[in-house]
Amino acid sequence: MNTKHTPGPWNQYRDSRGNVRIHGNVEGGPVAFIEEMNNTGGTPQDHANARLIAAAPELLEALKDAEWVLQGTVNAGRGTIVDDEVLEKIRAAIAKAIGTQQ
Numbered sequence: 001m002n003t004k005h006t007p008g009p010w011n012q013y014r015d016s017r018g019n020v021r022i023h024g025n026v027e028g029g030p031v032a033f034i035e036e037m038n039n040t041g042g043t044p045q046d047h048a049n050a051r052l053i054a055a056a057p058e059l060l061e062a063l064k065d066a067e068w069v070l071q072g073t074v075n076a077g078r079g080t081i082v083d084d085e086v087l088e089k090i091r092a093a094i095a096k097a098i099g100t101q102q
Contacts, residue, residue: 005098006031008057012050020050024057060097063090 006024010031014020022032032053034046067090073079074087095101 005057005060008061010054010057012054020046022050022053056097060094063094063097066090067094 006026008025010022010024012020012022020034021030022034024031032050034050067087070079070083070087070090074083092101
């Protein structure tokens with residue numbers, strides 16, 4: 001089982017049939033395919049979902065960076081209870097994204 005996601009950036013485009021495909025930064029097929037947009041042109045929600053999917057790799061990297069910075073403030077004794085709560089949310093989101101969620 002492959003546990004690594006397709007490297008970013010991911011880009012979305014509409015194919016000749018009107019479907020939206022999300023492709024990663026490697027050769028091969030799409031990482032996501034939104035067929036419902038074919039006949040209707042897609043709802044605003046379909047387009048929002050496609051943008052969110054396409055942004056996933058960058059969002060994961062930003063969360064990892066935020067975790068590192070926030071952990072540094074906690075380790076330096078400058079952390080607060082808010083930092084701890086935010087840090088736990090960040091760690092939970094990262095775990096969910098990489099498949100290690102408990």
